[in-house]
Amino acid sequence: MARTPSNMLPLGTEAPDFKLYDTVSHEPLSLQQLKGPEATVIMFICNHCPFVIHVNAALVAIANEFKEKGIGFIAISSNDAKNYPQDAPDKMTIHAKENQYPFPYLYDETQNVAKAYDAACTPDLYVFDAALRLTYRGQLDDSRPGNGIAVSGSDLRHALDCILANESNTKPQKPSIGCNIKWK
Template structure:
């Protein structure tokens, strides 16, 4: 496991479109398909990362709490699953069912979407407003595996609440931290 931090991306950046397959339904989804009426959270994650495992329960609570309030969700796995078979589509299906995903779990076969979004780690959170502009790109909260801080989702929940209740979002955002993206050997960044 190589620890990495999310890249700085200017707030106000427009969401990049994509068309990716949901491993559980085999249906294709674009950004517009997963977009919520009030905002959209795109989550880059994978099956094997201990940082993802550490926050997954809270993440599922967040998605369940906010999807009924008009926030759209999608998770994307971009890791090279040939080299890292624990991130294969079959394992993604298991992970989605084991954790009761109520949102698409999309596979980025060619890693194009991860490159467009400048993803550097898993988990990595991109929150967009109604105009598909980036308003939050940071951590879920201060909890990390082994640091004894309980997982609360405070940072991400605060950003989502700001969208829902028309509050200003703090422009100082702590980067997400997790496992580095497992790029394909011939992948050019």
């Protein structure tokens, strides 16, 4: 399995705006509609990546916990569905329902949103504050498939706790590692 690191978009970057098809509600949804009042987590994921499958339950648990605190969560798949049909929108709908995603699961057919965010892998996580300025990017935690470290979500949780406490995140931010986005 490929081990692609995420690109580390500069902190303070403003979240690129988008409007994408939501495979759960079957409606086009925008960042402005979905952003949280306190912060917004944007996750580039897909259905088949072993790295995403490894952390799916934690992503759901963290979203369920923090959405009640004013944090918005948005999942985006930018994979080429023609060459990777398991990541097609109809399969995304099934995957979101089976995993009980408490967040929209958007399809980036043109891959323009992934390029705007400089996303490189799945999972690739971004945390934006209430003003949609980047405060965290990188890994969920140190766990990877097969490395024996339990999935905790510690890095993402810390980033969100810092925003809610109005504190700077001074912990080192590590790139995520995962499957590369399947570019056209």
